[in-house]
Amino acid sequence: MTVGLERSRCRRIGFVLVAASRILEQGGNDRQQHDHDYADDGDPRDQELDNVHVSILTRLAVKNISLGPAFAEERRSPPVPSRPLTRQNGVMNAWVVHQPGPIDSGPLQRLEREVPKPLGRQIRVQIRCCGVCRTDLHLAEGDLLPKRPDVTPGHEVVGVVDALGETASRFAVGDRVGVAWLGGTDGSCRFCRRGAENLCTAPTFTGWDTDGGYADFCVVDEAFGYALPAGIDDEHLAPLLCAGIIGYRALVCAAVPPGGALGIYGFGGSAHLTAQVALAQGLRVHVLTRGEANRKLAVELGADSVADAQDSPPEPLDGAILFAPAGELVPTALRALDRGGTLAVAGIWLSDIPALNYDQTLFQERKLRSVTANRRADGETFLRLAERLGVRATTVGYPMSEAPRALADLRHGRFSGAAVLHN
Numbered sequence: 001m002t003v004g005l006e007r008s009r010c011r012r013i014g015f016v017l018v019a020a021s022r023i024l025e026q027g028g029n030d031r032q033q034h035d036h037d038y039a040d041d042g043d044p045r046d047q048e049l050d051n052v053h054v055s056i057l058t059r060l061a062v063k064n065i066s067l068g069p070a071f072a073e074e075r076r077s078p079p080v081p082s083r084p085l086t087r088q089n090g091v092m093n094a095w096v097v098h099q100p101g102p103i104d105s106g107p108l109q110r111l112e113r114e115v116p117k118p119l120g121r122q123i124r125v126q127i128r129c130c131g132v133c134r135t136d137l138h139l140a141e142g143d144l145l146p147k148r149p150d151v152t153p154g155h156e157v158v159g160v161v162d163a164l165g166e167t168a169s170r171f172a173v174g175d176r177v178g179v180a181w182l183g184g185t186d187g188s189c190r191f192c193r194r195g196a197e198n199l200c201t202a203p204t205f206t207g208w209d210t211d212g213g214y215a216d217f218c219v220v221d222e223a224f225g226y227a228l229p230a231g232i233d234d235e236h237l238a239p240l241l242c243a244g245i246i247g248y249r250a251l252v253c254a255a256v257p258p259g260g261a262l263g264i265y266g267f268g269g270s271a272h273l274t275a276q277v278a279l280a281q282g283l284r285v286h287v288l289t290r291g292e293a294n295r296k297l298a299v300e301l302g303a304d305s306v307a308d309a310q311d312s313p314p315e316p317l318d319g320a321i322l323f324a325p326a327g328e329l330v331p332t333a334l335r336a337l338d339r340g341g342t343l344a345v346a347g348i349w350l351s352d353i354p355a356l357n358y359d360q361t362l363f364q365e366r367k368l369r370s371v372t373a374n375r376r377a378d379g380e381t382f383l384r385l386a387e388r389l390g391v392r393a394t395t396v397g398y399p400m401s402e403a404p405r406a407l408a409d410l411r412h413g414r415f416s417g418a419a420v421l422h423n
Contacts, residue, residue, distance in 0.1 A: 090115055094215035095403045096150040100142030103411045107140045108214075108404050111150070115217050117163075122219045123171055124163040125179060130213030131156025131238035132398075132406045132419035133269065134325065135181070138349045139208060140407055147209045154213030154421075155181040155206040156241040158234045162217075170222040176234075178226035178383075179218060180241040182373055183210055198249075198373040205373075214403050216423060226379060229387035239269050239393040239418035240386055241379070247274035247321070248382035249374045250346040254319035256283055263287075263317040265309055265333050266324030267294040269418035270346060273391055274321065275301055277382075280389045286313040289324070293416040297394060312336060321346055327353040334361035334368060342367040395420050 091112045098109040118124040136153040138144045157179035161171045171177055184204030185192050191199040206212045206220065228237055247270040256262045262278050264271050267289035278285050279302055286305045287298035298306045305314050309329055316338035322329055322345045330353045333343050343366070356362060385391070394417030398406040406419040 092216035093400070094152045094211065095154075095400075096152050097140050097146050098150055100140060100146065103137060103140055103404070103408045106404065107142075108153075108407070109150075110401070110403075113215070116211070116219045118165040118168065118219045120165045121168045121222050122165040123161050123168050123177065123222050123225060124217055124219050125157060125159040125177055125225075126162045126217055127157055127159040127213050127215060127423055128234050129158050129238050129420050129422045130154040130400075131242065131269070132403075132410055132421060133242050134410065135242070135348050136207065136214075137407050137410055138325075141411075143349045144208065151208065152211035152213075152215050152218075153207040154215070154218075155179065155183075155208075156238045156243070156420075157206070157213035157218060158228065158238050158241070159213075159218075165222075168222045171225060171227075176228050178228050178237065178241045179206055179213065179220045180224075180226060180245060180374075180379060181205055181207070182376065182379075183224050184221055196375070198375045198378075203373070214400065214421065224376065226383065229383055231387050235395050235397060235420045235422070236393045238420045239395065240273065240383060240391070243268075243270035243418055244273040244386060244391070244393070245374050245379040245382050246270060246346055246371060247323075248277060248385070249378045250274065250321045250323075250344045250371045251278060252378070253342070253344040253369060253371055254321050255342050256319035258282065260284070260318035261286060261313070261315050261338075263313050263320035263333065263336055264298075264303075265289065265320065265322045265329050266326070267291075267298050268323060268416075269393070271321070271323040272297055272301060272394060272417055273386075274323075275303060276391045277385060277389065279303075280391075284315075286315075286317065288313065291413055291416070293413075297416045317341055319344070322350075323347065325350050327351040330354075330368070331356055331361050334366055337366045339364040340366070342369060344369055344371050346371045348372075393418050397422055 092115045093110060094113045095108050095110050097107055099107055101107045116124060133156055139146060139153050159177060161173050161175045161177050183206040185197045185200040186202040189201040204210060211218055251274050259282055261284045264275055264285060264287045267287050275285050284304045287303045288307050288309045288311060289295060290309050295306045310332060313336050317336050318338055318341050320333045320337060320343045322333055322343060325347045327350050337343060396415045396417060396419050398419055398421050400421045400423050403421055406421060409415055410419060
């Protein structure tokens, strides 16, 4: 497989490492203002992940891939001319999870709601498109219980800032912006203080706690919005904001050594993006998934081998990621690991895991870990990598009015890649 790589702006490895260190220390944010200072109390688990971030960036430097002179600086996409902001009566269309249940039973309803007003440091985003995530399906079907009645799902939002709260200053009206899953943290718990905001004890999640992107507008704390790379269009950016970011963190957590073998179980919206990053790093990628369309996509992207999810890979795996929400695959993936290998479970929901045979699945220092959420640092680093590496989402577009059909198609495996809703 050939991945588009920009080589013309390569810099010395030392520069990349310094830039990486700055991003990890600052949480990837060079903002004029920031809600929460990143702190580090020396927790070894955070240090281990940070070392992996630096390792990834070192490998890219060796391959003559630069993240650009603005790598350690926040970059804004060029302002996009704003379209008409609201209807004359000040209301908008929004899908809500009205009665969770099987997707074919119609758990979503489309309502008219008042256009939200941004307060304080919030920005209001006029939504251009929103990716469809399996988490939205879990919410609609009741695997994840809604945090409040009639919540609007969606957390892969690409849009344009059209209004600012009284104290918002990070973005300007007309900026293209992204809204992702992590919508807020308390900034004061023991995890936030040590830089592990993905483990915050009082987080806020877009499309679960607050209304998300299956609508005409949404609001978000400016500190949790993403400045978007100019080189990727709206539809192909949307899946990067959750599927891409969480897949990238899962790849970091799988801790595959340089030149090692990675196993990917399940090959949907997140996995096909993660595979592209792993291949660009020089890893050997073995995809194990059901569905002919998914296997075909894996072959097209250049996977080293493709097989059914219950098959054995052609070599022991140094690390693996489970994207499929199927607990029965956990023992299978653990048995495929080499000594000391790590299985990272990337989903927010997983069916029950069968009993594990200690000798066959965990002995010899195999590790099983979950991936709960991402830090903003992960998201900002991944978006820059995606632009430089030419990571491209395979997408299927739907009108926003057909959100239930998009979720039903996801549920029944009727497309490969990622679905994106358009206003």
